[in-house]
Amino acid sequence: DGGITQSPKYLFRKEGQNVTLSCEQNLNHDAMYWYRQDPGQGLRLIYYSQIVNDFQKGDIAEGYSVSREKKESFPLTVTSAQKNPTAFYLCASSIFSGQGNSPLHFGNGTRLTVT
Amino acid sequence: GDSVTQMEGPVTLSEEAFLTINCTYTATGYPSLFWYVQYPGEGLQLLLKATKADDKGSNKGFEATYRKETTSFHLEKGSVQVSDSAVYFCALSDSAGGTSYGKLTFGQGTILTVHP
Numbered sequence: 001d002g003g004i005t006q007s008p009k010y011l012f013r014k015e016g017q018n019v020t021l022s023c024e025q026n027l028n029h030d031a032m033y034w035y036r037q038d039p040g041q042g043l044r045l046i047y048y049s050q051i052v053n054d055f056q057k058g059d060i061a062e063g064y065s066v067s068r069e070k071k072e073s074f075p076l077t078v079t080s081a082q083k084n085p086t087a088f089y090l091c092a093s094s095i096f097s098g099q100g101n102s103p104l105h106f107g108n109g110t111r112l113t114v115t
Numbered sequence: 116g117d118s119v120t121q122m123e124g125p126v127t128l129s130e131e132a133f134l135t136i137n138c139t140y141t142a143t144g145y146p147s148l149f150w151y152v153q154y155p156g157e158g159l160q161l162l163l164k165a166t167k168a169d170d171k172g173s174n175k176g177f178e179a180t181y182r183k184e185t186t187s188f189h190l191e192k193g194s195v196q197v198s199d200s201a202v203y204f205c206a207l208s209d210s211a212g213g214t215s216y217g218k219l220t221f222g223q224g225t226i227l228t229v230h231p
Binding site: 003033040041042043044045048058089092103104105107 | 140159218
């Protein structure tokens with residue numbers, strides 16, 4: 001079955017350390033996204049990528065970095081510059097639609113705790 | 116910029132009760148509208164969508180109608196079940212100029228709890 005795999009499900013890090021969250025999809029989708037979810041705030045877009053080797057900042061990109069070297073993979077690095085990194089991180093993908101009506105397919109998320 | 120506002124939660128209902136979760140939006144252009152559902156510990160799943168004014172999206176007994184005149188997309192279900200307990204998110208994808216790449220703007224989510 002096709003889908004999006006995020007790993008690990010739970011991640012613990014010490015303050016000041018960089019950490020990379022994995023996201024892999026086998027849906028052959030062009031576009032991939034990273035969202036951050038905090039209680040009572042919905043989802044906020046961190047970065048997105050429409051094609052390989054290209055990505056754009058979302059609404060809250062500061063303190064994060066991404067790469068898109070393969071169509072299937074879109075890892076997110078949470079750097080030590082991110083002031084409040086503890087959150088639930090969701091990766092998503094979609095086919096490209098110039099009409100903007102393609103739904104997102106989400107992974108099951110990674111819960112990051114930084115102490 | 117685009118924004119989505121959902122009714123404040125949490126919402127607590129008894130099984131077989133009628134459900135309404137309000138959603139209103141602000142957007143330029145002609146957005147597509149979505150409802151997503153999130154079960155505990157999981158990612159979001161698409162529940163239903165509508166891509167133009169007066170369209171009705173429906174799935175699993177849930178319905179929502181795209182109302183351009185009131186900029187609303189309220190979610191309804193006639194008879195909820197315990198298994199419907201989850202967090203529900205309203206979202207929009209702005210398609211102004213046909214340049215959208217699926218970027219969604221989400222509401223803050225509404226927690227629904229259904230008791231037997």
